Amino acid sequence: MKVRAGCSRAAGSGQQIMHSYVESFMSKTIQEINEKIKKGSAVVVTAEEIIGIVHKKGAKRAAAEVDVVTTGTFGPMCSSGAYFNLGHTKPRIKIGGGTCTLNDVPCYTGFAAVDVILGATAMPDYDQRNAAYPGSFKYGGAHVIEELVAGKAVKLSATAYGTDCYPSKSVETMVYLADMNEAVLFDPRNCYQNYNVAVNCSDRVIYTYMGRLLPRIGNANYCSAGQLSPLLNDPLYKTIGIGTRIFLGGGQGYVSWQGTQHNPNVKRSGNGVPRMGAGTLAVMGDLKQMSPEWLRGASMTGYGVTLTVGIGVPIPILNEEIVQYTAVRDEEIFAQVIDYSKNYPEVIPGSVAEVNYAQLKSGSITLEGRQVPTGGLSSYVAAKKIAAILKQWIADKKFYLSEPVALLPSVDSGGSVKLMADRPVKK
Amino acid sequence: MPKKRVVLTFPPTLVSHPVTYHLVKDYDLMVNILRGVVTPNEESGLVVELSGAKHALEEGMKYLSETGIHVQPLGQDIKWHADKCTHCTACIPACPTKALTVDRESMEVSFEKDKCIACELCIQICPYRALEIQF
Numbered sequence: 001m002k003v004r005a006g007c008s009r010a011a012g013s014g015q016q017i018m019h020s021y022v023e024s025f026m027s028k029t030i031q032e033i034n035e036k037i038k039k040g041s042a043v044v045v046t047a048e049e050i051i052g053i054v055h056k057k058g059a060k061r062a063a064a065e066v067d068v069v070t071t072g073t074f075g076p077m078c079s080s081g082a083y084f085n086l087g088h089t090k091p092r093i094k095i096g097g098g099t100c101t102l103n104d105v106p107c108y109t110g111f112a113a114v115d116v117i118l119g120a121t122a123m124p125d126y127d128q129r130n131a132a133y134p135g136s137f138k139y140g141g142a143h144v145i146e147e148l149v150a151g152k153a154v155k156l157s158a159t160a161y162g163t164d165c166y167p168s169k170s171v172e173t174m175v176y177l178a179d180m181n182e183a184v185l186f187d188p189r190n191c192y193q194n195y196n197v198a199v200n201c202s203d204r205v206i207y208t209y210m211g212r213l214l215p216r217i218g219n220a221n222y223c224s225a226g227q228l229s230p231l232l233n234d235p236l237y238k239t240i241g242i243g244t245r246i247f248l249g250g251g252q253g254y255v256s257w258q259g260t261q262h263n264p265n266v267k268r269s270g271n272g273v274p275r276m277g278a279g280t281l282a283v284m285g286d287l288k289q290m291s292p293e294w295l296r297g298a299s300m301t302g303y304g305v306t307l308t309v310g311i312g313v314p315i316p317i318l319n320e321e322i323v324q325y326t327a328v329r330d331e332e333i334f335a336q337v338i339d340y341s342k343n344y345p346e347v348i349p350g351s352v353a354e355v356n357y358a359q360l361k362s363g364s365i366t367l368e369g370r371q372v373p374t375g376g377l378s379s380y381v382a383a384k385k386i387a388a389i390l391k392q393w394i395a396d397k398k399f400y401l402s403e404p405v406a407l408l409p410s411v412d413s414g415g416s417v418k419l420m421a422d423r424p425v426k427k
Numbered sequence: 428m429p430k431k432r433v434v435l436t437f438p439p440t441l442v443s444h445p446v447t448y449h450l451v452k453d454y455d456l457m458v459n460i461l462r463g464v465v466t467p468n469e470e471s472g473l474v475v476e477l478s479g480a481k482h483a484l485e486e487g488m489k490y491l492s493e494t495g496i497h498v499q500p501l502g503q504d505i506k507w508h509a510d511k512c513t514h515c516t517a518c519i520p521a522c523p524t525k526a527l528t529v530d531r532e533s534m535e536v537s538f539e540k541d542k543c544i545a546c547e548l549c550i551q552i553c554p555y556r557a558l559e560i561q562f
Contacts, residue, residue, distance in 0.1 A: 211552060219520040296555055306554075375520045381513075381534050382513055
Protein backbone atom coordinates (compact mmCIF):
# COMPACT_ATOMS: atom_id res chain seq x y z
CA MET A 1 0.00 0.00 0.00
CA LYS A 2 1.07 3.50 -0.74
CA VAL A 3 0.57 6.06 1.95
CA ARG A 4 1.17 9.52 0.73
CA ALA A 5 0.38 13.11 1.23
CA GLY A 6 -0.13 13.78 -2.46
CA CYS A 7 -2.50 11.72 -4.58
CA SER A 8 -0.97 11.73 -8.05
CA ARG A 9 -1.95 8.92 -10.39
CA ALA A 10 -0.30 7.45 -13.49
CA ALA A 11 -0.33 9.63 -16.59
CA GLY A 12 -2.40 8.98 -19.72
CA SER A 13 -5.62 7.00 -19.61
CA GLY A 14 -5.30 6.45 -15.86
CA GLN A 15 -5.37 10.19 -15.39
CA GLN A 16 -8.54 10.47 -17.47
CA ILE A 17 -10.22 7.73 -15.45
CA MET A 18 -9.25 9.52 -12.25
CA HIS A 19 -10.52 12.80 -13.64
CA SER A 20 -13.93 11.32 -14.45
CA TYR A 21 -13.99 9.57 -11.04
CA VAL A 22 -13.45 12.90 -9.33
CA GLU A 23 -16.11 14.54 -11.50
CA SER A 24 -18.70 11.91 -10.68
CA PHE A 25 -17.69 11.37 -7.03
CA MET A 26 -20.50 11.77 -4.56
CA SER A 27 -19.73 9.53 -1.62
CA LYS A 28 -18.16 6.26 -0.50
CA THR A 29 -18.86 3.80 2.29
CA ILE A 30 -16.74 2.47 5.15
CA GLN A 31 -17.07 -0.98 3.54
CA GLU A 32 -15.59 0.35 0.28
CA ILE A 33 -12.73 1.98 2.21
CA ASN A 34 -12.02 -1.32 3.99
CA GLU A 35 -11.91 -3.09 0.60
CA LYS A 36 -9.29 -0.57 -0.51
CA ILE A 37 -7.29 -1.09 2.69
CA LYS A 38 -7.38 -4.84 2.00
CA LYS A 39 -6.21 -4.34 -1.58
CA GLY A 40 -3.54 -1.90 -0.48
CA SER A 41 -4.94 0.99 -2.48
CA ALA A 42 -6.44 3.16 0.26
CA VAL A 43 -5.04 6.67 0.56
CA VAL A 44 -4.45 7.60 4.19
CA VAL A 45 -3.20 10.97 5.44
CA THR A 46 -3.00 12.66 8.84
CA ALA A 47 -5.23 15.50 9.99
CA GLU A 48 -2.21 17.79 9.54
CA GLU A 49 -1.49 16.62 5.96
CA ILE A 50 -5.12 16.89 4.80
CA ILE A 51 -5.09 20.65 5.41
CA GLY A 52 -2.69 21.28 2.52
CA ILE A 53 -4.40 18.72 0.27
CA VAL A 54 -7.84 20.32 0.61
CA HIS A 55 -6.30 23.75 0.21
CA LYS A 56 -4.48 22.73 -2.97
CA LYS A 57 -7.01 20.43 -4.64
CA GLY A 58 -10.32 21.54 -3.23
CA ALA A 59 -12.71 19.52 -1.09
CA LYS A 60 -14.36 17.59 -3.93
CA ARG A 61 -11.14 16.23 -5.34
CA ALA A 62 -9.66 15.60 -1.88
CA ALA A 63 -12.77 13.64 -0.87
CA ALA A 64 -12.53 11.52 -4.01
CA GLU A 65 -8.84 10.82 -3.58
CA VAL A 66 -8.36 10.48 0.18
CA ASP A 67 -10.00 7.59 2.03
CA VAL A 68 -8.99 8.04 5.65
CA VAL A 69 -7.73 10.96 7.78
CA THR A 70 -6.00 9.96 11.01
CA THR A 71 -6.13 12.10 14.16
CA GLY A 72 -4.38 11.95 17.54
CA THR A 73 -4.32 13.33 21.03
CA PHE A 74 -2.18 12.79 24.15
CA GLY A 75 -3.41 14.69 27.16
CA PRO A 76 -4.16 14.05 30.84
CA MET A 77 -7.69 12.83 31.63
CA CYS A 78 -8.75 12.07 35.18
CA SER A 79 -11.82 10.10 34.12
CA SER A 80 -9.66 7.10 33.26
CA GLY A 81 -9.22 3.73 34.87
CA ALA A 82 -8.99 0.02 34.36
CA TYR A 83 -10.85 -3.05 35.51
CA PHE A 84 -9.25 -6.38 36.21
CA ASN A 85 -10.22 -9.97 36.81
CA LEU A 86 -7.42 -10.99 39.15
CA GLY A 87 -7.99 -14.77 38.91
CA HIS A 88 -9.32 -16.88 41.79
CA THR A 89 -7.19 -17.80 44.78
CA LYS A 90 -7.04 -21.29 46.25
CA PRO A 91 -8.97 -21.47 48.57
CA ARG A 92 -11.24 -18.80 47.08
CA ILE A 93 -11.64 -15.25 48.33
CA LYS A 94 -14.54 -12.85 47.74
CA ILE A 95 -12.90 -9.44 47.48
CA GLY A 96 -16.32 -8.02 46.55
CA GLY A 97 -17.47 -6.11 49.62
CA GLY A 98 -13.95 -6.30 51.08
CA THR A 99 -10.86 -4.21 50.35
CA CYS A 100 -8.17 -4.35 47.69
CA THR A 101 -5.08 -2.30 46.97
CA LEU A 102 -2.52 -2.43 44.14
CA ASN A 103 0.81 -0.96 45.31
CA ASP A 104 -1.18 0.49 48.24
CA VAL A 105 -3.56 2.33 45.89
CA PRO A 106 -7.16 1.37 46.75
CA CYS A 107 -9.35 -0.28 44.11
CA TYR A 108 -13.13 -0.32 44.01
CA THR A 109 -14.40 -3.71 45.19
CA GLY A 110 -18.18 -3.49 44.86
CA PHE A 111 -18.28 -6.26 42.25
CA ALA A 112 -17.81 -10.03 42.17
CA ALA A 113 -15.13 -12.11 43.92
CA VAL A 114 -12.04 -11.07 41.95
CA ASP A 115 -13.24 -8.22 39.71
CA VAL A 116 -11.85 -4.84 40.79
CA ILE A 117 -11.66 -1.37 39.26
CA LEU A 118 -8.71 0.96 39.68
CA GLY A 119 -9.28 4.64 39.01
CA ALA A 120 -6.50 6.91 37.71
CA THR A 121 -6.91 9.46 40.52
CA ALA A 122 -6.90 6.97 43.43
CA MET A 123 -3.94 7.28 45.79
CA PRO A 124 -2.59 5.52 48.86
CA ASP A 125 -4.31 6.31 52.18
CA TYR A 126 -0.98 7.51 53.55
CA ASP A 127 -0.57 10.18 50.86
CA GLN A 128 -0.83 13.55 52.61
CA ARG A 129 -2.85 15.01 49.74
CA ASN A 130 -2.92 18.79 50.11
CA ALA A 131 -2.24 18.69 53.87
CA ALA A 132 1.28 19.79 52.91
CA TYR A 133 0.08 22.31 50.32
CA PRO A 134 0.73 22.07 47.47
CA GLY A 135 0.75 18.28 47.56
CA SER A 136 3.08 16.56 45.13
CA PHE A 137 0.86 13.52 44.42
CA LYS A 138 3.77 11.37 43.40
CA TYR A 139 1.97 8.05 43.00
CA GLY A 140 -1.57 6.91 42.28
CA GLY A 141 -3.82 4.69 40.21
CA ALA A 142 -2.52 6.11 36.94
CA HIS A 143 1.04 5.14 37.88
CA VAL A 144 -0.08 1.61 38.82
CA ILE A 145 -1.69 1.27 35.37
CA GLU A 146 1.50 2.55 33.69
CA GLU A 147 3.67 0.11 35.68
CA LEU A 148 1.41 -2.86 34.97
CA VAL A 149 1.48 -2.07 31.25
CA ALA A 150 5.29 -1.75 31.46
CA GLY A 151 5.33 -5.37 32.68
CA LYS A 152 6.31 -4.54 36.26
CA ALA A 153 5.21 -6.56 39.30
CA VAL A 154 2.64 -4.84 41.51
CA LYS A 155 1.78 -5.69 45.13
CA LEU A 156 -1.80 -6.93 45.54
CA SER A 157 -3.29 -6.84 49.05
CA ALA A 158 -6.91 -7.77 49.67
CA THR A 159 -9.14 -8.53 52.63
CA ALA A 160 -12.56 -10.17 52.78
CA TYR A 161 -15.12 -11.18 55.39
CA GLY A 162 -15.18 -14.86 54.37
CA THR A 163 -18.13 -16.98 53.30
CA ASP A 164 -18.80 -20.72 53.07
CA CYS A 165 -18.04 -20.68 49.35
CA TYR A 166 -15.20 -18.08 49.57
CA PRO A 167 -13.44 -18.95 52.85
CA SER A 168 -10.18 -16.92 52.49
CA LYS A 169 -10.07 -13.66 54.39
CA SER A 170 -6.89 -12.12 53.06
CA VAL A 171 -4.37 -12.39 50.29
CA GLU A 172 -1.06 -10.66 49.58
CA THR A 173 0.97 -11.39 46.47
CA MET A 174 2.86 -9.83 43.58
CA VAL A 175 0.91 -9.68 40.33
CA TYR A 176 1.77 -8.98 36.70
CA LEU A 177 -0.57 -7.79 33.98
CA ALA A 178 0.00 -11.09 32.17
CA ASP A 179 -1.43 -12.99 35.18
CA MET A 180 -4.80 -11.32 34.95
CA ASN A 181 -7.64 -12.97 33.08
CA GLU A 182 -8.94 -9.67 31.81
CA ALA A 183 -7.38 -6.23 32.10
CA VAL A 184 -9.36 -3.51 30.36
CA LEU A 185 -8.67 0.20 30.15
CA PHE A 186 -11.96 1.99 30.54
CA ASP A 187 -12.28 5.77 30.42
CA PRO A 188 -15.80 7.04 31.13
CA ARG A 189 -14.70 10.35 29.63
CA ASN A 190 -11.79 11.18 27.37
CA CYS A 191 -10.93 12.85 24.10
CA TYR A 192 -12.50 16.18 25.04
CA GLN A 193 -13.62 18.15 22.02
CA ASN A 194 -11.90 21.45 22.75
CA TYR A 195 -11.20 22.74 26.26
CA ASN A 196 -10.81 25.82 28.46
CA VAL A 197 -7.67 27.91 28.50
CA ALA A 198 -6.89 28.41 32.20
CA VAL A 199 -5.70 31.64 33.81
CA ASN A 200 -5.56 33.00 37.35
CA CYS A 201 -6.98 36.48 37.98
CA SER A 202 -6.30 36.40 41.74
CA ASP A 203 -3.28 37.70 43.65
CA ARG A 204 -1.86 34.32 44.69
CA VAL A 205 -0.45 31.30 42.88
CA ILE A 206 -3.02 28.55 42.40
CA TYR A 207 -2.53 24.87 41.62
CA THR A 208 -5.12 23.29 39.35
CA TYR A 209 -5.63 20.32 37.02
CA MET A 210 -4.58 22.82 34.35
CA GLY A 211 -1.23 23.22 36.07
CA ARG A 212 0.27 25.97 38.19
CA LEU A 213 -1.32 29.32 37.38
CA LEU A 214 0.50 32.49 38.30
CA PRO A 215 -1.33 35.48 39.82
CA ARG A 216 -2.66 38.40 37.79
CA ILE A 217 -2.84 36.29 34.61
CA GLY A 218 0.85 35.41 34.76
CA ASN A 219 0.43 32.48 32.38
CA ALA A 220 -2.26 30.70 30.35
CA ASN A 221 -2.44 26.91 30.02
CA TYR A 222 -4.36 25.05 27.32
CA CYS A 223 -5.08 21.39 26.68
CA SER A 224 -5.97 20.23 23.18
CA ALA A 225 -4.18 18.92 20.11
CA GLY A 226 -6.16 21.48 18.09
CA GLN A 227 -6.16 20.63 14.40
CA LEU A 228 -5.04 17.05 15.16
CA SER A 229 -7.61 16.38 17.88
CA PRO A 230 -10.14 13.64 16.97
CA LEU A 231 -13.45 15.33 17.74
CA LEU A 232 -12.34 18.67 16.30
CA ASN A 233 -11.99 16.86 12.95
CA ASP A 234 -15.51 15.45 13.14
CA PRO A 235 -17.17 18.35 14.96
CA LEU A 236 -20.76 17.19 14.48
CA TYR A 237 -20.04 13.49 15.16
CA LYS A 238 -20.95 12.37 11.63
CA THR A 239 -18.54 9.41 11.55
CA ILE A 240 -17.36 8.73 15.12
CA GLY A 241 -19.86 6.70 17.12
CA ILE A 242 -20.35 3.73 19.39
CA GLY A 243 -18.18 0.90 18.11
CA THR A 244 -15.66 3.06 16.26
CA ARG A 245 -12.30 1.26 16.37
CA ILE A 246 -9.49 3.52 17.56
CA PHE A 247 -5.83 3.71 18.57
CA LEU A 248 -5.98 3.50 22.37
CA GLY A 249 -2.90 3.56 24.57
CA GLY A 250 -0.83 1.91 21.83
CA GLY A 251 -3.35 -0.88 21.17
CA GLN A 252 -6.63 -1.10 19.32
CA GLY A 253 -9.67 -0.10 21.34
CA TYR A 254 -13.19 1.12 20.78
CA VAL A 255 -15.50 4.01 21.45
CA SER A 256 -17.99 2.43 23.85
CA TRP A 257 -20.42 5.32 24.40
CA GLN A 258 -20.49 9.08 24.43
CA GLY A 259 -18.28 10.21 27.29
CA THR A 260 -19.68 11.62 30.52
CA GLN A 261 -20.49 15.35 30.31
CA HIS A 262 -20.82 14.98 26.51
CA ASN A 263 -22.35 18.33 25.67
CA PRO A 264 -22.93 18.98 21.97
CA ASN A 265 -25.15 22.00 22.59
CA VAL A 266 -22.55 24.75 22.93
CA LYS A 267 -21.55 27.82 20.95
CA ARG A 268 -20.03 26.75 17.60
CA SER A 269 -18.28 28.46 14.71
CA GLY A 270 -19.61 28.41 11.15
CA ASN A 271 -17.44 25.34 10.47
CA GLY A 272 -19.34 23.43 13.20
CA VAL A 273 -16.35 23.50 15.57
CA PRO A 274 -17.32 24.16 19.20
CA ARG A 275 -15.74 27.25 20.77
CA MET A 276 -15.46 25.55 24.18
CA GLY A 277 -15.46 22.06 25.71
CA ALA A 278 -18.25 20.04 24.06
CA GLY A 279 -18.35 16.38 23.01
CA THR A 280 -16.47 13.57 24.80
CA LEU A 281 -15.89 9.86 24.23
CA ALA A 282 -16.04 6.86 26.56
CA VAL A 283 -13.35 4.48 25.35
CA MET A 284 -12.19 1.00 26.23
CA GLY A 285 -9.61 -1.53 25.13
CA ASP A 286 -7.43 -4.46 26.12
CA LEU A 287 -4.72 -3.19 28.48
CA LYS A 288 -2.50 -6.13 27.54
CA GLN A 289 -2.11 -4.69 24.02
CA MET A 290 -1.09 -1.26 25.28
CA SER A 291 2.27 0.39 25.88
CA PRO A 292 3.62 2.56 28.72
CA GLU A 293 4.63 5.10 26.08
CA TRP A 294 0.95 5.90 25.53
CA LEU A 295 -0.37 5.50 29.08
CA ARG A 296 1.51 7.81 31.43
CA GLY A 297 0.82 8.46 35.07
CA ALA A 298 0.86 12.20 35.69
CA SER A 299 1.29 14.13 38.96
CA MET A 300 -0.30 17.56 39.00
CA THR A 301 1.16 19.52 41.91
CA GLY A 302 -1.53 20.68 44.34
CA TYR A 303 -4.23 18.84 42.43
CA GLY A 304 -3.73 15.08 42.19
CA VAL A 305 -2.85 12.13 40.02
CA THR A 306 -4.17 11.69 36.50
CA LEU A 307 -3.57 9.48 33.46
CA THR A 308 -2.33 10.74 30.11
CA VAL A 309 -3.80 8.54 27.40
CA GLY A 310 -2.90 8.33 23.73
CA ILE A 311 -5.94 8.22 21.47
CA GLY A 312 -6.14 8.26 17.69
CA VAL A 313 -9.37 8.10 15.72
CA PRO A 314 -9.57 7.41 11.98
CA ILE A 315 -12.04 9.56 10.08
CA PRO A 316 -13.45 7.82 7.00
CA ILE A 317 -13.69 10.34 4.16
CA LEU A 318 -17.19 9.44 3.06
CA ASN A 319 -17.91 12.66 1.17
CA GLU A 320 -16.90 16.25 0.53
CA GLU A 321 -18.48 17.52 3.74
CA ILE A 322 -16.41 15.17 5.92
CA VAL A 323 -13.13 16.06 4.23
CA GLN A 324 -13.92 19.73 4.70
CA TYR A 325 -14.29 19.14 8.46
CA THR A 326 -10.92 17.36 8.63
CA ALA A 327 -9.19 20.29 6.92
CA VAL A 328 -9.79 22.50 9.97
CA ARG A 329 -6.71 24.54 11.01
CA ASP A 330 -5.52 25.73 14.42
CA GLU A 331 -6.38 29.34 13.59
CA GLU A 332 -10.01 28.33 12.98
CA ILE A 333 -10.42 26.62 16.36
CA PHE A 334 -11.32 28.95 19.23
CA ALA A 335 -11.29 28.37 22.99
CA GLN A 336 -12.45 30.35 26.01
CA VAL A 337 -9.98 31.78 28.53
CA ILE A 338 -11.41 31.02 31.97
CA ASP A 339 -10.41 32.34 35.40
CA TYR A 340 -9.59 29.31 37.55
CA SER A 341 -9.30 31.36 40.74
CA LYS A 342 -12.98 32.35 40.78
CA ASN A 343 -15.19 31.54 37.78
CA TYR A 344 -14.26 27.87 37.42
CA PRO A 345 -14.42 26.86 41.11
CA GLU A 346 -17.53 28.95 41.85
CA VAL A 347 -19.24 27.91 38.60
CA ILE A 348 -19.71 31.50 37.47
CA PRO A 349 -20.27 31.85 33.72
CA GLY A 350 -18.02 34.18 31.78
CA SER A 351 -14.80 34.14 29.89
CA VAL A 352 -11.84 36.52 30.02
CA ALA A 353 -11.24 36.27 26.26
CA GLU A 354 -11.46 34.02 23.25
CA VAL A 355 -8.27 32.85 21.53
CA ASN A 356 -7.39 30.34 18.82
CA TYR A 357 -4.95 27.44 18.87
CA ALA A 358 -2.50 29.05 16.46
CA GLN A 359 -2.14 31.87 18.99
CA LEU A 360 -1.87 29.44 21.92
CA LYS A 361 0.79 27.36 20.16
CA SER A 362 2.84 30.47 19.29
CA GLY A 363 3.90 30.72 22.95
CA SER A 364 1.98 33.80 24.01
CA ILE A 365 -1.45 35.38 23.75
CA THR A 366 -2.55 38.96 24.29
CA LEU A 367 -4.82 39.36 27.30
CA GLU A 368 -5.85 42.69 28.76
CA GLY A 369 -3.41 44.45 26.46
CA ARG A 370 -0.29 42.51 27.40
CA GLN A 371 1.55 39.35 26.34
CA VAL A 372 0.87 36.29 28.49
CA PRO A 373 3.04 33.18 28.04
CA THR A 374 1.19 29.96 27.18
CA GLY A 375 1.92 26.39 28.22
CA GLY A 376 0.34 23.21 26.95
CA LEU A 377 -0.79 20.11 28.79
CA SER A 378 -1.65 18.06 25.71
CA SER A 379 1.39 17.09 23.64
CA TYR A 380 1.19 18.08 19.99
CA VAL A 381 4.37 16.09 19.27
CA ALA A 382 2.74 12.93 20.66
CA ALA A 383 -0.57 13.62 18.89
CA LYS A 384 1.30 13.86 15.60
CA LYS A 385 3.11 10.60 16.29
CA ILE A 386 -0.17 8.81 17.11
CA ALA A 387 -1.79 10.03 13.88
CA ALA A 388 1.29 8.76 12.00
CA ILE A 389 1.22 5.35 13.74
CA LEU A 390 -2.48 4.91 12.96
CA LYS A 391 -1.78 5.83 9.34
CA GLN A 392 0.97 3.20 9.23
CA TRP A 393 -1.27 0.53 10.83
CA ILE A 394 -3.84 1.09 8.08
CA ALA A 395 -1.10 0.98 5.45
CA ASP A 396 0.14 -2.31 6.92
CA LYS A 397 -3.42 -3.72 6.88
CA LYS A 398 -3.29 -4.12 10.66
CA PHE A 399 -6.19 -1.78 11.23
CA TYR A 400 -9.57 -1.71 9.49
CA LEU A 401 -12.29 0.86 10.01
CA SER A 402 -15.45 -0.17 11.84
CA GLU A 403 -19.01 0.98 11.20
CA PRO A 404 -20.37 2.77 14.26
CA VAL A 405 -23.36 0.89 15.71
CA ALA A 406 -24.96 4.22 16.67
CA LEU A 407 -23.80 7.81 16.31
CA LEU A 408 -23.25 10.07 19.31
CA PRO A 409 -25.88 12.59 20.38
CA SER A 410 -25.32 15.72 18.29
CA VAL A 411 -26.51 19.32 18.25
CA ASP A 412 -30.11 18.24 17.67
CA SER A 413 -30.19 16.11 20.84
CA GLY A 414 -31.30 18.87 23.20
CA GLY A 415 -30.22 18.52 26.81
CA SER A 416 -27.23 20.00 28.58
CA VAL A 417 -24.86 19.19 31.41
CA LYS A 418 -26.63 19.72 34.73
CA LEU A 419 -25.23 20.73 38.10
CA MET A 420 -25.88 18.54 41.14
CA ALA A 421 -29.24 19.20 42.82
CA ASP A 422 -29.01 20.82 46.24
CA ARG A 423 -31.83 19.44 48.41
CA PRO A 424 -32.26 19.03 52.16
CA VAL A 425 -31.26 15.53 53.27
CA LYS A 426 -33.88 13.48 55.13
CA LYS A 427 -32.50 12.49 58.55
CA MET B 428 34.72 40.06 34.55
CA PRO B 429 35.01 36.25 34.74
CA LYS B 430 31.96 34.51 36.22
CA LYS B 431 31.29 31.06 37.58
CA ARG B 432 27.95 29.53 38.49
CA VAL B 433 28.40 26.82 41.06
CA VAL B 434 26.39 24.61 43.36
CA LEU B 435 27.75 24.46 46.90
CA THR B 436 26.76 21.51 49.03
CA PHE B 437 27.45 21.89 52.77
CA PRO B 438 27.77 18.98 55.14
CA PRO B 439 25.67 19.52 58.33
CA THR B 440 28.79 20.62 60.26
CA LEU B 441 29.48 23.56 57.93
CA VAL B 442 25.97 25.02 57.75
CA SER B 443 26.85 27.76 60.26
CA HIS B 444 30.05 28.69 58.40
CA PRO B 445 29.78 32.25 56.90
CA VAL B 446 30.96 31.32 53.41
CA THR B 447 29.63 34.34 51.52
CA TYR B 448 31.27 36.73 54.02
CA HIS B 449 34.69 35.16 53.40
CA LEU B 450 34.23 35.09 49.64
CA VAL B 451 33.44 38.81 49.63
CA LYS B 452 35.89 39.97 52.31
CA ASP B 453 38.90 37.74 51.72
CA TYR B 454 38.70 37.13 47.97
CA ASP B 455 36.95 40.28 46.72
CA LEU B 456 34.33 38.25 44.87
CA MET B 457 30.84 39.36 43.99
CA VAL B 458 28.42 36.71 45.25
CA ASN B 459 24.98 36.51 43.70
CA ILE B 460 22.83 33.92 45.48
CA LEU B 461 20.55 32.32 42.89
CA ARG B 462 18.90 29.98 45.33
CA GLY B 463 19.54 28.22 48.60
CA VAL B 464 18.28 25.50 50.87
CA VAL B 465 19.76 25.84 54.35
CA THR B 466 18.49 23.56 57.09
CA PRO B 467 20.28 23.26 60.46
CA ASN B 468 21.84 19.83 61.08
CA GLU B 469 21.17 18.68 57.53
CA GLU B 470 23.10 18.80 54.29
CA SER B 471 22.34 22.15 52.69
CA GLY B 472 22.86 23.67 49.27
CA LEU B 473 23.50 27.05 47.76
CA VAL B 474 23.51 28.01 44.10
CA VAL B 475 25.68 31.07 43.53
CA GLU B 476 27.13 33.11 40.73
CA LEU B 477 30.64 34.27 41.60
CA SER B 478 32.36 37.03 39.69
CA GLY B 479 35.73 38.66 40.18
CA ALA B 480 39.30 38.62 38.91
CA LYS B 481 40.40 35.30 37.42
CA HIS B 482 42.97 34.72 40.13
CA ALA B 483 40.53 35.68 42.89
CA LEU B 484 37.96 33.23 41.48
CA GLU B 485 40.49 30.42 41.52
CA GLU B 486 41.57 31.22 45.10
CA GLY B 487 37.94 31.49 46.22
CA MET B 488 37.11 28.09 44.73
CA LYS B 489 40.18 26.63 46.42
CA TYR B 490 39.07 28.08 49.75
CA LEU B 491 35.60 26.51 49.36
CA SER B 492 37.00 23.07 48.57
CA GLU B 493 39.52 23.22 51.44
CA THR B 494 36.76 24.18 53.87
CA GLY B 495 35.00 20.89 53.04
CA ILE B 496 32.24 22.30 50.87
CA HIS B 497 31.43 20.27 47.80
CA VAL B 498 31.67 22.51 44.74
CA GLN B 499 30.28 21.56 41.35
CA PRO B 500 29.49 23.60 38.29
CA LEU B 501 25.85 24.52 37.83
CA GLY B 502 23.96 22.84 35.04
CA GLN B 503 24.69 19.34 36.20
CA ASP B 504 22.05 19.81 38.82
CA ILE B 505 18.80 19.88 36.91
CA LYS B 506 18.57 16.83 34.76
CA TRP B 507 16.11 16.70 31.87
CA HIS B 508 15.13 13.12 31.10
CA ALA B 509 14.37 13.28 27.38
CA ASP B 510 12.79 9.82 27.50
CA LYS B 511 10.26 10.91 30.11
CA CYS B 512 9.38 14.22 28.43
CA THR B 513 6.10 14.16 26.49
CA HIS B 514 6.75 17.61 24.96
CA CYS B 515 3.52 18.96 26.45
CA THR B 516 5.22 22.38 26.97
CA ALA B 517 3.75 22.96 30.46
CA CYS B 518 7.25 23.86 31.76
CA ILE B 519 8.00 26.49 29.12
CA PRO B 520 6.39 29.58 30.68
CA ALA B 521 7.84 28.68 34.10
CA CYS B 522 11.49 28.74 33.04
CA PRO B 523 12.88 32.23 33.84
CA THR B 524 16.10 31.86 31.84
CA LYS B 525 14.74 30.06 28.75
CA ALA B 526 16.84 26.97 29.48
CA LEU B 527 13.68 25.07 28.55
CA THR B 528 12.48 26.08 25.12
CA VAL B 529 10.18 24.80 22.42
CA ASP B 530 10.70 24.76 18.68
CA ARG B 531 7.40 26.32 17.60
CA GLU B 532 7.53 24.54 14.23
CA SER B 533 7.80 20.98 15.57
CA MET B 534 6.54 21.81 19.11
CA GLU B 535 9.47 19.81 20.52
CA VAL B 536 10.88 20.79 23.90
CA SER B 537 14.62 20.99 24.54
CA PHE B 538 16.84 21.87 27.49
CA GLU B 539 20.05 23.92 27.51
CA LYS B 540 21.98 23.16 30.66
CA ASP B 541 24.16 26.27 30.43
CA LYS B 542 21.19 28.57 30.77
CA CYS B 543 19.72 26.75 33.79
CA ILE B 544 20.04 28.43 37.19
CA ALA B 545 18.50 25.46 39.03
CA CYS B 546 15.62 27.54 40.37
CA GLU B 547 13.56 24.33 40.42
CA LEU B 548 10.38 26.04 39.21
CA CYS B 549 10.01 23.41 36.49
CA ILE B 550 10.30 20.52 38.94
CA GLN B 551 6.85 20.88 40.44
CA ILE B 552 5.30 21.68 37.07
CA CYS B 553 6.35 18.65 35.04
CA PRO B 554 3.60 16.05 35.51
CA TYR B 555 5.91 13.25 34.32
CA ARG B 556 8.95 13.96 36.50
CA ALA B 557 11.04 14.49 33.38
CA LEU B 558 12.95 17.19 35.26
CA GLU B 559 14.93 16.12 38.27
CA ILE B 560 17.01 18.07 40.74
CA GLN B 561 20.34 16.54 41.57
CA PHE B 562 21.67 18.51 44.52
